[in-house]
Amino acid sequence: MKHSEYQGFEQGPIRPPSEATSLLIRVTRNCPWNRCSFCPVYKGTGFSLRAVDHVLEDIHKISAYLAVLNGHLKTYGQINYHDLDHLSRAMSDNDQLAFYAAYAWLDGGMQSVFLQDADSLVIKPDKLIRILDQIRTSFPWVQRVTSYARSRTIDRISEDDLERLAAAGLNRIHIGLESGSDAVLKRVQKGADQAMQIRAGRKVKKAGMELSEYVMPGLGGTGLSRQHAIETAQALNMINPDFIRLRTLAIPQGTQLFTDWENGNFLKMKDTEVAAEILLFLENLQGISSTLQSDHILNLFQDVEGTLPQDQEEMKSVVRHFLDLPPEEQMVYQVGRRLGIFTSTTELNVFVKRQRAQAAIEQYKITPDNIDEVIDQMMRRFI
Ligand code: SF4
Numbered sequence: 538m539k540h541s542e543y544q545g546f547e548q549g550p551i552r553p554p555s556e557a558t559s560l561l562i563r564v565t566r567n568c569p570w571n572r573c574s575f576c577p578v579y580k581g582t583g584f585s586l587r588a589v590d591h592v593l594e595d596i597h598k599i600s601a602y603l604a605v606l607n608g609h610l611k612t613y614g615q616i617n618y619h620d621l622d623h624l625s626r627a628m629s630d631n632d633q634l635a636f637y638a639a640y641a642w643l644d645g646g647m648q649s650v651f652l653q654d655a656d657s658l659v660i661k662p663d664k665l666i667r668i669l670d671q672i673r674t675s676f677p678w679v680q681r682v683t684s685y686a687r688s689r690t691i692d693r694i695s696e697d698d699l700e701r702l703a704a705a706g707l708n709r710i711h712i713g714l715e716s717g718s719d720a721v722l723k724r725v726q727k728g729a730d731q732a733m734q735i736r737a738g739r740k741v742k743k744a745g746m747e748l749s750e751y752v753m754p755g756l757g758g759t760g761l762s763r764q765h766a767i768e769t770a771q772a773l774n775m776i777n778p779d780f781i782r783l784r785t786l787a788i789p790q791g792t793q794l795f796t797d798w799e800n801g802n803f804l805k806m807k808d809t810e811v812a813a814e815i816l817l818f819l820e821n822l823q824g825i826s827s828t829l830q831s832d833h834i835l836n837l838f839q840d841v842e843g844t845l846p847q848d849q850e851e852m853k854s855v856v857r858h859f860l861d862l863p864p865e866e867q868m869v870y871q872v873g874r875r876l877g878i879f880t881s882t883t884e885l886n887v888f889v890k891r892q893r894a895q896a897a898i899e900q901y902k903i904t905p906d907n908i909d910e911v912i913d914q915m916m917r918r919f920i
Contacts, residue, residue: 543591545631546598548638549653551578553711553749554832555782556683558645560599560638560676561653564592564668568655570687572726573715574793575756575786579655589664593671595635600675602639603647616640649681657684658691658710662698669705683709688729688737699744709747709779712738717772718764721757725794731772738776748778754818754836755786755811759804766814770821777825783841784833785811787916807909808837808871809860815841816856819849835916837874840881858882864905869894871908875915 547563565586567579605624609616625636650672657665672682684707691699691712712734716722719730729737741748750773757765773781788795788805797803806814815838828844829852838859841852859867859882866885873879873894884890897903903911 541588543588543594545629546595546635546638547587548634552651552653553685553751553782555749555780555830556649556651558642559649559651559681559683560642560647561651562592562595562668562672563587563653564657564665564684565654565660569659570656570689570728572728573713574725574797575715575753575788577789577792580791586660589667592668596668596671596675598632598635599639599642602636603643605636606640606643647676647678649683650676650679652682652684652707655685656687656690658686658694658702662694662702665702665707666705669702669707673706679706681709682706683711685711685713686737686741688712688714688734691737691740692729692733694740696740696743699740699746703744703746707746709749710741711749711751712741714738714750714769714772715753716756716765717769718757718761719768721761721765721768724761725756731768735772735775738772738778742777742779747780748776749780749782750776750778751782751784752818753784753786754815755806757814759806759810762806762810762814763817766817767821770818770823773827774821774823774825778827781822781827781829782833783815783829783831783836785835785837785916787835788913805913808912809867812837812856812859816853816860819853819856822849834877837871838881839874855882868903868905868908869898871912872897872903875912 547566548561549563549566552559552561565584567582567584569584571579571584606616609620609624613620621637621640625633628636652668669682672679691710714734715725715727717731717734722730738748738750752769788798794803798805819841822845825845829842831839831841838855841855843849843852859870862870862882869891870879870882870885873890876894876897878890878893879885901911
């Protein structure tokens, strides 16, 4: 088969928040599933594999630019904005993309590599191992190589192959579990049910990789909220992932879920209802030692974080504290949190922060009656 020409260095559109300092290596383009009703990221794009040689070419480029940057550092002891401009001035736009990716990685400490896009394990294990081998050869100091993967894809890979990938250096998988409720998963067309999600999660752990599971509070809407909270916790209790990461639902325009919402077929939850759902979820996590993280700007609680079981009570008390506030106080916190003013309800008492939140409330004429509408608009800015 004739391979297409190398099109240059590529970067995909997203990575998990925890991979902010990772080098992004694009192994495939877009999402092979692309049907989840809440997901806007790859809509209107087609999935394609990149030739392994092209991915290796990207790795060589990063390696070459790191050598240039390190050479400069050795000679001059620093790299400033003018140096970067000078070093990259004669490069093509595409080479500059690779050059600045190399610089960002160097600047971030070069600890980890993230394989893009949505489901890198969909390519043949032998091909992925060639890429992982090259990463190890070019960047032998790297501590972590990670990727997104769909539960359905993991479910199809043999245990042996998964172990071979782990041995080649792939040591953390991020899965968008979203929910452990079959009713919710079916409704949002996740393409996996609870049993498959449990099998996939356990398989990743058995292969010796770290596992990060994303959970989406609010995804069941008001109708399925209870099931969503309880059955998601049940699934995670069976998996015991290393990390559980919360990413609250926002409904972007252009998605099927947005249409469902507009038509009244999906009943979006208020912040206070999502908070109650998170509390129920936390109450149902049992017998696991996962670390829960809330590292997304869409989340109402940045401080619902900790390791189970020892921090479970503390995490629940953060949510309870919000739920026990009078509506006016909840509103001040909601607005302040979404504007990046508060990181915790305890900051409601910090005079300067509170003043800023209240100024926004007055400026935009926010009341307990229209707060959810305003929050929807704010959240859409972060999608
Ligand atoms: S699998 Fe992930 S990237 Fe693909 S449509 Fe679903 S949420 Fe989006």
